[in-house]
Amino acid sequence: AAEQYFSTLAIKYNAQIDPACAQKVALKGVGTRITNRKRTKQARRLAALPAFKIKHNIDTEHDLAYLLDLGYMSAEEDGPGNVSKESWDAEARKVAGAGQTVFETQRLPWRTQKLIRFYYALDNESFNPSDTSVKRAKISHVRFHGFKENTSRSLPRPSAHRQLVPFYIVEEKWLHATGNTGIAFNRSPEPEAWATLVINDSELDPRDLEAMQKWIAEEESN
Numbered sequence: 001a002a003e004q005y006f007s008t009l010a011i012k013y014n015a016q017i018d019p020a021c022a023q024k025v026a027l028k029g030v031g032t033r034i035t036n037r038k039r040t041k042q043a044r045r046l047a048a049l050p051a052f053k054i055k056h057n058i059d060t061e062h063d064l065a066y067l068l069d070l071g072y073m074s075a076e077e078d079g080p081g082n083v084s085k086e087s088w089d090a091e092a093r094k095v096a097g098a099g100q101t102v103f104e105t106q107r108l109p110w111r112t113q114k115l116i117r118f119y120y121a122l123d124n125e126s127f128n129p130s131d132t133s134v135k136r137a138k139i140s141h142v143r144f145h146g147f148k149e150n151t152s153r154s155l156p157r158p159s160a161h162r163q164l165v166p167f168y169i170v171e172e173k174w175l176h177a178t179g180n181t182g183i184a185f186n187r188s189p190e191p192e193a194w195a196t197l198v199i200n201d202s203e204l205d206p207r208d209l210e211a212m213q214k215w216i217a218e219e220e221s222n
Contacts, residue, residue: 038073048125055130062193067118067169071157076103076143081150091144101141106152107215115169117199120208145211148218155182168194
């Protein structure tokens, strides 16, 4: 503990006298905050999964939690990125309440529509539980769906205990369009619980559904 304490002091001191070190410390801090927001999102979706499985008559032994790997979660950013600050602020004002922090949820084009619908259905279950006796998830901040210009180029990076990415959660059109070879796939057949899963529009928040329809239209127009 003492060694860690003095190590932290040394890092802070170096950041004060070395601009390059200060930049590294700042970037590390941003990365940590983004990861923490991903963890919060992951935990919320995992908590909603049991109710989702009951709604869809999915047997207990068919666990879909492996699809909620931290490496599959999208990042939430609090700055304009590749768009103007004016454009970003205008979009943020549409969703922000008094004193609320706003984040932009970046798009991840490698995801299949089914995986996106799964995530959004879990989000909706979190904030609007089908069982009214269940406490709603706390809304700590508000978000809006990301600008096309800020689309993330990151690949699915599963956590250490699960090295291979299920092939059926990666969009085939995206794979062919990008020629991406940086993903190590698990080619095992889709589990029945996933292969037969149908998620209706009514299970999604209308804003999430609208965003998905917008993305599909943009892709088809390209």
